[in-house]
Amino acid sequence: MSVITSDRAPVVPAHPSEQTQRNLLTVEGLTKNFGGFRVLDATTFSLPEGQVTCLVGPNGAGKTTAFDCITGFLKFDAGSIRLRGDELNGLGRGDIVRRGIARSFQNLRLFDEMSVVDNVIVCLADETGNDPLTAVFRPFHSAAILRRKREKAMTILEQVELAHKAEDHVTQISYGQQKLLCIARVLATEAKLLLLDEPTSGLSATALDNMVKVIDKLSASGKTLLVVEHNTRIVRDIADRIVFMHQGRVLAEGDPQDVLDRPDLVEIYFGGGH
Amino acid sequence: MNFFLSYLILAEIFAIMALSTNFLVGIIGIFSVSQAALMGVGAYAYAGLAMAGLPFPIALLVAVTLCALLNVVTSLPALRLAGDYFVITSFGLQFIATAVFVNWVQVTGGSTGIAGIPAPAVLGVSFEEPQYFVILSSLALGLAALAYTLLMRSSYGRVLHAVRLNELAAGAAGRNVLKMKLGISAVSGVYAGLAGALYAVFMSYIDPSSFDIQLSMLILTMLVIGGARTLAGSVIGPFLLLMIPQVLALVHIPPELLGPTRALAFGALLVVFMLWRPQGIAGRRI
Numbered sequence: 001m002s003v004i005t006s007d008r009a010p011v012v013p014a015h016p017s018e019q020t021q022r023n024l025l026t027v028e029g030l031t032k033n034f035g036g037f038r039v040l041d042a043t044t045f046s047l048p049e050g051q052v053t054c055l056v057g058p059n060g061a062g063k064t065t066a067f068d069c070i071t072g073f074l075k076f077d078a079g080s081i082r083l084r085g086d087e088l089n090g091l092g093r094g095d096i097v098r099r100g101i102a103r104s105f106q107n108l109r110l111f112d113e114m115s116v117v118d119n120v121i122v123c124l125a126d127e128t129g130n131d132p133l134t135a136v137f138r139p140f141h142s143a144a145i146l147r148r149k150r151e152k153a154m155t156i157l158e159q160v161e162l163a164h165k166a167e168d169h170v171t172q173i174s175y176g177q178q179k180l181l182c183i184a185r186v187l188a189t190e191a192k193l194l195l196l197d198e199p200t201s202g203l204s205a206t207a208l209d210n211m212v213k214v215i216d217k218l219s220a221s222g223k224t225l226l227v228v229e230h231n232t233r234i235v236r237d238i239a240d241r242i243v244f245m246h247q248g249r250v251l252a253e254g255d256p257q258d259v260l261d262r263p264d265l266v267e268i269y270f271g272g273g274h
Numbered sequence: 275m276n277f278f279l280s281y282l283i284l285a286e287i288f289a290i291m292a293l294s295t296n297f298l299v300g301i302i303g304i305f306s307v308s309q310a311a312l313m314g315v316g317a318y319a320y321a322g323l324a325m326a327g328l329p330f331p332i333a334l335l336v337a338v339t340l341c342a343l344l345n346v347v348t349s350l351p352a353l354r355l356a357g358d359y360f361v362i363t364s365f366g367l368q369f370i371a372t373a374v375f376v377n378w379v380q381v382t383g384g385s386t387g388i389a390g391i392p393a394p395a396v397l398g399v400s401f402e403e404p405q406y407f408v409i410l411s412s413l414a415l416g417l418a419a420l421a422y423t424l425l426m427r428s429s430y431g432r433v434l435h436a437v438r439l440n441e442l443a444a445g446a447a448g449r450n451v452l453k454m455k456l457g458i459s460a461v462s463g464v465y466a467g468l469a470g471a472l473y474a475v476f477m478s479y480i481d482p483s484s485f486d487i488q489l490s491m492l493i494l495t496m497l498v499i500g501g502a503r504t505l506a507g508s509v510i511g512p513f514l515l516l517m518i519p520q521v522l523a524l525v526h527i528p529p530e531l532l533g534p535t536r537a538l539a540f541g542a543l544l545v546v547f548m549l550w551r552p553q554g555i556a557g558r559r560i
Contacts, residue, residue: 071446074492097448109443111436113558121429123434123447130449132461135428136421142428189448 016263024049024193024224025070025101030079032065037063038221040076041248048194052215052225053208054235054256057245058269062108063228066245067195068265070226071103072096083193098125103190106198106228111172116181117166120153121146123188153188160184162216176207183214200234212237232260232269244269279404281520286411287472288512290418292496293505298493300502301426304353308364311371312463314485318375318382318468321391321480325511332395334471341445341467342460349459353452368487375482387481391474396520405478414472415509419466420444421507425461434458443509453458485558495540497549501557513542 023046023235033041040062047053055063057210068074070081071095081088083099091099111119129135129145157163160180167174200211211238215238218225229235235242235256242259244252246268252259261267291313291450298304316506323333375382379502382388393402394410401407425431436444437454446449474480492515500511518539527535547554 073442073446093445094448094450097446102448104444104448105446107441109446111439111443113439114432114435118432122444122449125448128450130433130454131430132425132457135430140425142424142430146427148427157414173278185443185447202541 022049023047024084025226026080026082026085027066027070028080028082030066030069030073030076032062032069032076039248040069040079042079043168043245043248043250044079045243045250047226047254049192049226050219050222052219052227052238052240052241052242054227054229055243056229056232056235056237056259056269057251060244060247062248063245064197065248067197067226067228069104070096071195073099073179076187097189097191100190101195102186102189102193102194103195104186104197104199106201107176108182110178110181110185112170114170115166116162116168116170116173116177117150117153118159119170120156120184120188121149123185124149124152124153125166125188125190153184156184156187159187159217161210174207176203177248179203179211180214181205183211183218185222187218193224193226196225198228198230200231201228207235236260277520279408280528281516282410283404283411283476284409284460285369285516286415287469287476288493288496288516289415289509290465290472291469292500292512293418293422294462294469295497296422296502296508297458297462297465300504300507301431301434301438302455304349304362304455304459305361306462307361307487307490307494308371309466310485310487310489311368312341312345312466313470313473313493314371314375314480314482314488316467317480317485317513318388318470320471321388321474323382324392324475325388325390330475333334337471338467341470342463343362345459345466347458348542349456353455353459365487368490370425372482372486375485382482385482387479387484388474389479391478393475393478393482401475403477411472411476414468418468418503419476419505419509422508426505434535465485490511492540497554497557499543499554501554503517504556505557506556509556515543515554517541 010115018041027046028044030040030043031038034246043062043066055066057063064222065074069076081102088096088099102165102178111122127148129142135142154163154166157166160183162180165177170178173181175243182256183196185198199215200208203211215227215259227238239256241254242252243250243257244265252265277372291309295306295309298306319337319340320333323336324330348367352360355363375383393400393407395401401410432443433454434447437449437451441451496511496515497508499514500509501507519536522532522535
């Protein structure tokens with residue numbers, strides 16, 4: 001069953017089992033204004049650990065803005081974001097990644113003059129050797145660090161089935177493979193919570209199947225995922241839970257079937273948000 | 275012979291300076307137009323300390339450290355600004371440096387500069403003579419090039435490139451973008467300090483006009499024409515551009531027209547490269 005919120009009241013988790021499920025992330029009363037326009041309006045939801053939650057809603061619902069606030073890319077005006085109870089407000093992007101939240105971008109943001117494997121190496125949580133003194137004064141140690149990082153990056157690329165493209169330039173691989181590379185980069189951070197912004201948009205049927213398999217694999221490995229997704233078929237496939245947003249507010253939170261079958265939400269989603 | 279050696283030495287010194295600029299402009303994407311100011315600080319620091327009797331290695335080390343620290347300190351507020359604003363800020367730094375070089379007479383000698391800067395001597399051999407100094411400048415460029423290669427091949431070099439290519443994505447991966455920029459500013463400062471000190475030793479005379487905005491522009495032109503983001507580009511640019519005055523000296527041009535002709539040649543080269551080969555001779559697009 002889904003829970004429909006009345007105006008700005010906080011959302012209560014739908015399933016009794018969810019209430020006992022440990023929440024990895026809790027977003028409460030998150031509010032963000034751009035000039036006079038309120039993009040997030042007391043947005044409240046939580047992400048149970050180890051589950052895939054899809055953030056759905058029509059364009060302009062505030063999904064990407066919520067991503068930006070959670071990952072420190074935007075400062076928010078009110079509310080709180082807690083990771084396992086620890087407040088994240090005021091932390092920089094790097095600190096948030098180190099605490100265990102990493103994100104991908106809708107427009108990919110790959111390092112487009114670098115190889116596939118170097119794109120992953122740059123994002124690894126292991127920061128040893130990322131300083132000029134080691135590179136210049138301990139060149140053999142620096143080379144050993146790079147070899148170790150390359151091996152780690154290759155393991156990650158194998159997880160997303162991109163190892164055979166490791167040495168290719170990112171502009172030489174297909175769009176679907178670029179999307180998988182985005183997932184590999186997020187995995188490289190070793191974050192517990194992965195925020196994926198429209199990972200399946202623009203993909204061919206085959207690439208889409210690959211992406212769904214990868215997301216399933218991540219879920220099976222115990223990662224907690226928050227995924228912005230527009231394709232309701234995919235949402236039903238991958239999501240354990242749904243957070244439905246509209247005009248900056250969470251209208252429903254719960255089981256995918258229950259939420260997606262609600263006529264009023266279907267009308268909002270497909271009917272232009274009126 | 276001395277004519278060729280002088281050209282070679284100056285080209286090597288400016289190749290180190292072009293590498294310093296390459297770190298900022300080419301590798302991490304900080305468009306600095308105050309590199310001559312930094313080179314000047316290195317030159318004046320070395321000159322002052324050497325004149326005070328400090329041995330060459332100590333004076334060099336202090337000059338290099340000072341330039342590294344100064345580049346970090348002056349970059350710190352400016353790096354928080356977006357690209358175009360940083361360029362304007364670095365213009366300001368260049369003008370401030372020139373004003374200090376001219377007006378801090380007790381230290382810099384003011385407009386008259388500092389003359390008689392001593393050259394180092396090892397086992398009774400003075401590096402004052404070009405045939406000996408070229409060993410020093412070649413060794414310095416060799417070490418600078420080796421360090422550049424080691425930096426670029428390391429995981430640190432990869433992160434530097436990533437920051438230039440997409441700062442937001444690098445930040446999203448947990449990289450501390452500001453720390454990376456400050457780190458490479460320090461490295462760039464080390465190179466500029468080394469080039470400045472070598473320049474002071476070789477010329478044995480420096481004055482504020484040696485490190486003005488025109489020199490900053492010349493260094494940038496060397497990098498653009500040689501090619502940014504590669505070792506070869508940073509070496510080719512200075513060797514090519516410093517050859518132009520030598521070539522012009524061989525052509526029968528009235529002495530009063532030599533300066534303007536040289537400036538015209540530099541300007542024309544810059545325009546031609548921007549139009550038809552923006553990545554320079556051996557570089558990649560900035």
